[in-house]
Amino acid sequence: MTRPILVTSALPYANGQPHFGHLVGAYLPADVFVRYHRMIGSDVLYICGTDDHGVANTLAAEKEGVPYREFVQRGWDVWNDVCGQLGISFDNFSQTCREVPHYALAQEFFLRCKKSGHIVRRDIEQLYSPKTNRFLADRYVVGECYVCGHDDARGDECPKCGSWLEANRLKNPRSRTDPEDKLELRAAWQFELDLKPFSEDPLVKPWLTEFRKGLKTNVSKFVFEKMIEGEGLESRPITRDLPWGVPVPNVDLDGQPIEDVDGKVLYVWFDAPIGYISSTMEWAERENKDWRRYWIRKDGEDGARLVHFIGKDNIAFHCIVFPSMLAWQQVDGDYSLTGPGKGEQYVLPENVPANEFFNLEGKKFSKSDQWTIDIGPFIEKYGVDRTRYYLIAAMPETSDSDFIWRDFKARNDKLANAFGNFASRILKFVAKHFDNRVPALGSETLDRVTNEVRTRTEAMARAIEEYRFRNALDEFLGLAEDGNQFLQDTQPWQLRKTDLAACGAALHQALQYLPALSALAQPFVPGLAASLRTQLNLAPRGAGPLLPSERLAEGHALGEASVLVAKIPDEVIASELEALRGTPED
Ligand SMILES: [Zn+2]
Structure with a gap:
């Protein structure tokens, strides 16, 4: 029996304005892959949805004065339309703000990672805004990158060098919404996912060896040379003080209270990739299918081929962080849970084909x-x-x-x-x-x-x-x-x-x-x-092997010929360039 194939495209930020750079990065290649596999009769499922809890969303919604939920719904509509126009053929396009089934599953992920010993509570210093009386989640902060010196780095990541950053280590940190706000470092605490044992984990290690072989060079270099063997992995905060997101559960798997989590939500990078699974569950519910066929494998079996199509800014999350979360769902004991049971585990990705950036005539879109x-x-x-x-x-x-x-x-x-x-x-x-x-x-x-x-x-x-x-x-x-x-x-x-x-x-x-x-x-x-x-007067092609190729028999009546692709006149291109540059071409 051939293995099912589960394909995902990076969850777009609900606030992002889609441009061709996004579409060629994570959507169009996935769609080609999926359409090819549907054509040859593979059992393939294509899943996506919007990433709704990002701080980028709360920032933009606050700026506009629109409720968060309404704001991200608009974003979903935009992405759904654009992907539809380009013929991106998702089997399901969900949203991570849907409480069923996403919130419960994300909370389960947190509780399982905690039970399996991979979540630590850490006292940290966090940037505090005296003007608004709150701790600022990292994207509310901008400052100078302490790796490359780029002046406009975000609190979580540098757009120039791609490094993961900690907001409290940025030089000259300032509030993104109010540059006059004099930020202070104050004592706080968050839960962190401890990634240090990742590459030596007994579940992860054998997978990682195979995984490395299949990766494109650009991806493999980043994951292995830069991250795992270079900078090394540390723990990463997975909770935030924010009014919008999946609430951190206040009771653990054993019924013990988790203290002091009021006002804390799962940080978006923890909850977002779980959206791939909850979107699959949503599809399965609607189509009366089994989501576990694509996500869960029994010990000793291969399970589905999981392929994440992403842009290059998402490599670390899909090659390190999400696999660690999937692997660390193993818990002993009799709990009534949604994910893998005894003798089962989540599948880990077979490949993460990431594309580089796509610009317009030499400059960023x-x-x-x-x-x-x-x-x-x-x-x-x-x-x-x-x-x-x-x-x-x-x-x-x-x-x-x-x-x-x-x-x-x-x-x-x-x-x-x-x-x-x-x-x-x-x-x-x-x-x-x-x-x-x-x-x-x-x-x-x-x-x-x-x-x-x-x-x-x-x-x-x-x-x-x-x-x-x-x-x-x-x-x-x-x-x-x-x-x-x-x-x-x-x-x-x-x-x-x-x-x-x-x-x-x-x-x-x-x-x-x-x-x-x-x-x-x-x-x-x-x-x-x-x-x-x-x-050619042929019926639509059914799914099946491409070879031997179909043959047109002698005497077969053909249909009517017409122009398949028209050429584009020079003047049309000249006027497009003029519109882009604002001046006629030399
Ligand atoms: Zn940098």
């Missing part, structure tokens, strides 16, 4: 600087398939990359030529000279096309399994180029005048590229794949 592209209008204008095609082709898989308007046109036009024109040239020709039916193969064979389709299909499958989506896309386009080369070599246009049977035989072969192309296109550009199938 920025709504406030108007250096951006509005996703909705863009997709309306250029269509979802061309948008997906370009974003996948330009994806920052191994290093940062850019949205470049001229590159968008160049790649689109290449798709139009190699793929779109290839299909429509053949189909129009067959309509005109062969009554729109697949001509006879005669004494020719399909060896060449069969071999090329097999080579490209296998290479695409390998690239997708290795999270090399740009290469996978190249194989799709490469098969279209193979088809063009076939036409070059056999010249059916010439043959028609001299040998109609030979012309028909060449077209019979050339036509066989098209069902294969519709399959290879499906994970990337599902709309184009479907249009091509309509033009």
Whole structure:
């Protein structure tokens, strides 16, 4: 029996304004992976939701004077719309502010980690705001990064060097909401998750060895060279004094009170990834399915393949922190709990394919600087398939990359030529000279096309399994180029005048590229794949193996040919650049 596959995309902050950088980072590659696996008939589930408890949300909601719950609901609507427009095909898109089932599960995670001895209570000094009479959670604080010196580091993390930070160690700390507020260090306490034993933990260690082998170099370097073997792991606070979040439970698993936790909530990085599980539970409840099939494995069994797609700012959480939380749910004793029971444990991730950053024409996307592209209008204008095609082709898989308007046109036009024109040239020709039916193969064979389709299909499958989506896309386009080369070599246009049977035989072969192309296109550009199938007069493709490829039989009546991909005129790109830069191009 093949293993189920559980795919997650990073939970977006409800307050975040989605831009193409987010979408190519964690959503589009996951969607390609999931669509591919659905196509070949895998048992695959795709889960996401918004991350609602971040301090970024409370900050923004307070600034606007909107209740937290209303604020994050708006954020969910925005993300749900944008992902829908781009065809991101989640099986469930939840919210971490939903008390059922998320709050109870997050509290259980806390209690189990505590019972298994991984949570410590620590007295700390915390920045206090005399003006507002409260301790400031770390993102309410900005200051100078004590690792790289960046002047505008957040209290939890430096946006420049990516280091985890402690707010009370920032140089020149100031309140983000009120720079005049003279912050003071005062005594406080929080619960912390002690990550020090992580890499030597008996459950974690064997997993970590395997996990490392499969990671992309950029991810592996960060996790192992920078974090585990470099800086080393410490304990991290998992509670905060905030009015918005999952309340810290006040009774432990054994019914003993946990003192003094009024006003404390689980810190967002602890509760957010649990959202992957609660979103799965929500899906299972709705669909009458079993969420445990994807999250729980029995001792000695492999369990599901868990794959987290994320942006590079989330690597540490998904490769170290969340796995530690999953592993540390083991507790002895008879408790009535939701998670793994005796002889069971949560699955740990098989891979965490993280992408790098995606910029716009050499600069960061920025709504406030108007250096951006509005996703909705863009997709309306250029269509979802061309948008997906370009974003996948330009994806920052191994290093940062850019949205470049001229590159968008160049790649689109290449798709139009190699793929779109290839299909429509053949189909129009067959309509005109062969009554729109697949001509006879005669004494020719399909060896060449069969071999090329097999080579490209296998290479695409390998690239997708290795999270090399740009290469996978190249194989799709490469098969279209193979088809063009076939036409070059056999010249059916010439043959028609001299040998109609030979012309028909060449077209019979050339036509066989098209069902294969519709399959290879499906994970990337599902709309184009479907249009091509309509033009071939084929029913939607059922799930199943890609090889052997479908064959169009002699005499099969084809559909009506039309333009699959239109080219983009130069003037359109010039006016887009002018709108972006605010001036005409030189
Ligand atoms: Zn820094």
